[in-house]
Amino acid sequence: MLNERRSVPDFLYGTAWKExxxxxxxxxxxxxxxxxxxxxxxxxxxxxxxxxxxLAAAYAAGIVARPDLFLQTKFTYQHGQDHRxxxxxxxGLSPQVAQSLASSLEHLGTDYVDSYVLHGxxxxxxxxNADGEVWEAMCNERDAGRARFLGVSNVSLRHLEQMMAxxxxxxxxxxxxxxxxxxxxxxxxxxxxxRKIRYQGFSLLTANVEVLHDAWLIDLAARxxxxxxxxxxxxxxxxxxxxxxxxxxxxxxxxDLASRDLELAPEMVRAIESLxx
Numbered sequence: 478m479l480n481e482r483r484s485v486p487d488f489l490y491g492t493a494w495k496e497x498x499x500x501x502x503x504x505x506x507x508x509x510x511x512x513x514x515x516x517x518x519x520x521x522x523x524x525x526x527x528x529x530x531x532l533a534a535a536y537a538a539g540i541v542a543r544p545d546l547f548l549q550t551k552f553t554y555q556h557g558q559d560h561r562x563x564x565x566x567x568x569g570l571s572p573q574v575a576q577s578l579a580s581s582l583e584h585l586g587t588d589y590v591d592s593y594v595l596h597g598x599x600x601x602x603x604x605x606n607a608d609g610e611v612w613e614a615m616c617n618e619r620d621a622g623r624a625r626f627l628g629v630s631n632v633s634l635r636h637l638e639q640m641m642a643x644x645x646x647x648x649x650x651x652x653x654x655x656x657x658x659x660x661x662x663x664x665x666x667x668x669x670x671x672r673k674i675r676y677q678g679f680s681l682l683t684a685n686v687e688v689l690h691d692a693w694l695i696d697l698a699a700r701x702x703x704x705x706x707x708x709x710x711x712x713x714x715x716x717x718x719x720x721x722x723x724x725x726x727x728x729x730x731x732x733d734l735a736s737r738d739l740e741l742a743p744e745m746v747r748a749i750e751s752l753x754x
Contacts, residue, residue, distance in 0.1 A: 485513070485547055485591075485675065485719065486511070486512045486513035486547050487714065487719065487737060488511060488513060488710075488719075488720060488721075488722065488733065488734060488737070489511075489513040489514070489515045489547070489549065489677065489719065489720070489721045489722075490503075490506040490511040490513065490514055490515065490721070490722060490723070490730075491515045491679060491721040491722065491723035492514065492515060492516045492523060492524075492525075492527075492528050492723070493516075493517070493522045493523050493723060494522060494723070495524065495527070495723075495725065496524055496527075497524070497527070498725065499523075499524040499527030499528055499530075499531065500527045500528075500530035500531040500534065501531065502531070502725055503527070503528050503530075503531025503532060503535075504531040504532075504534045504535050504538075504540075505727055505730070506531075506730060507531070507532075507535040507540050507541050507546075508535070508540055509727060509730040509731055509734065510730075510731075510734050511730070511734070512541070512545055512546055512547060513546070513547040513549070514528060514532070514546065514547070514548050514549065515549045515550075515652075515677075515679075515721055516528045516548075516549070516550050516551075516581075516585075517550055517551035517553060517594075517596055518550055518551065518552065518553065518563040518577045518578075518580055518581045518584070519551065519553040519557060519558055519563075519596060520558070520559060520561035520563075521557070521558055521559040521561075525550065525581060525584040525585070526584040528584065528585060529583075529584045529585045529586050532546075532548075532585060532586060533586055543587055546591075547591045547592070548585055548587065548590045548591050548592075549590065549591060549592035549593075549594060549628075549650075550578075550581045550585070550590050550592075550593060550594070551593070551594040551595070551596040551630065552573075552574050552577045552578070552593065552594070552595055552596060552611065552615065553577075553596040553597070554596070554597070554599055554607075554611075555573075556599075557596060557597060563576065563577045563580040563581070564576035564577050564580070569610075570607060570610045570611050570614065571610060571611075571613075571614040571617075574611055574614035574615055574618065575614065575617075575618065578590070578593060578618050578623055578624065582623065588623070589622060589623050589624060589625065590623070590624050590625070591624075591625045591626060592624065592625065592626045592627070592628055592649070592650055593615055593618060593619065593623075593624035593626075593627055593628070594627070594628040594629060594630050594650065594652060595608070595611055595612065595615065595627075595628070595629045595630065596630050596631065597630055597631035597632070598629070598631070598632060598636050599611075601633070603635055603636060603639050604635075604636050604639035604640045604643060608636075608640070609643055609644070612627075612629075612640070612644055613644070615627050616644075616646055626649035626650065627646075627648055627649060627650075628648045628649055628650030628651060628652060628677075629648045629650075629651055629652075630651070630652040630653065630677075631652075631653060631654070632651060632653065632665070633665070634664045634665050634668055637651065637665065637668055637669075638668075641672070647672065647674065648674055649674065649675060650674065650675050650676075650677055650719075651665065651669050651674055651675075651676050651677065652676075652677035652678075652679060652721075653665060653676070653677070653678065653679070654678075654679055654680045654684055655678035655679065655680060655681055655684065655685075655713075655718070656680075656684050656685065657684075657685045657687070657688045657752055658685075658687075660750065660751075661678070661713075661716065661750060662676075662678070663750070666716065666717065666718070669717075670717055675719055676717060676718050676719065677718070677719045677720075677721060678713055678718040678719070678720050678721065679720075679721040679723075681709055681710065681713055681718075681720055681721070681722075682706055682709060682722070685709070688705075688709065688749075688752050689705045689706065689709070690705075691752055693748070693752075694708060694709075694749065694752065697745060701739060701741075703736070703739050704732055706729070706732065706733065706736070707732055707733070707735065707736035707739055708736075708739070708741070708749070709749075710722070710733060710736035711736050711737075711739040711740070711741050712741060712745075712746055712749045712750070714736075714737070715741055715746045716746065716750065
């Protein structure tokens with residue numbers, strides 16, 4: 478039986494786009510103090526087996542044990558993959574979900590993941606029958622004990638409204654790229670907040686370069702003895718986000734984790750929420 482009492486960490490380390498550096502950077506993130514790892518069984522952008530190698534090295538070095546960690550992976554439709562598929566392309570969607578997770582468990586050296594996420598709906602237009610089939614298959618994997626929680630990524634408010642109307646069980650997590658110019662995905666965040674869904678924000682820095690160079694935010698960072706990135710991560714937590722970072726720099730990893738000690742006044746949070754909005 479999985480221990481449902483274990484808390485979800487307040488920061489996730491994202492492993493996309495790291496290729497051959499993935500094992501080293503995964504182990505480094507754990508050495509620095511991250512306890513949540515985000516990956517996907519999509520070889521186009523991720524090297525999930527490399528994440529598993531980094532985990533194995535951290536276990537062998539005594540840095541962490543599997544129960545200390547929150548491991549999150551994703552199911553990706555074929556149109557989001559390259560030729561290196563983690564499932565039989567001739568199989569139906571439900572078998573593909575099961576095959577993808579079985580492959581992930583092998584990659585990660587575990588018999589369960591803490592979170593299994595649909596990497597993105599089949600269509601930008603709305604929640605489809607294909608999405609419904611995939612979601613029910615993911616629910617079966619959770620019910621079988623191979624995933625503790627389920628989530629969806631790269632979704633709109635329309636997707637979520639249609640999803641919630643169609644299924645008895647909604648997601649525990651929603652993970653979206655978060656743009657300041659779109660008010661930090663406020664409509665989706667509020668939808669999640671009202672339903673006690675945990676919102677995960679990614680690309681908080683790379684999607685918001687203009688915010689990091691904003692004179693007011695730079696001044697705020699100086700006044701709080703922080704970096705602009707730390708201010709953004711502190712803001713994210715203040716509005717209920719679970720932030721991801723994908724930095725490859727050890728010092729930036731430490732700085733990102735240290736942002737947990739930075740508390741922003743409510744008026745500062747409101748001002749950041751309106752930046753580039």
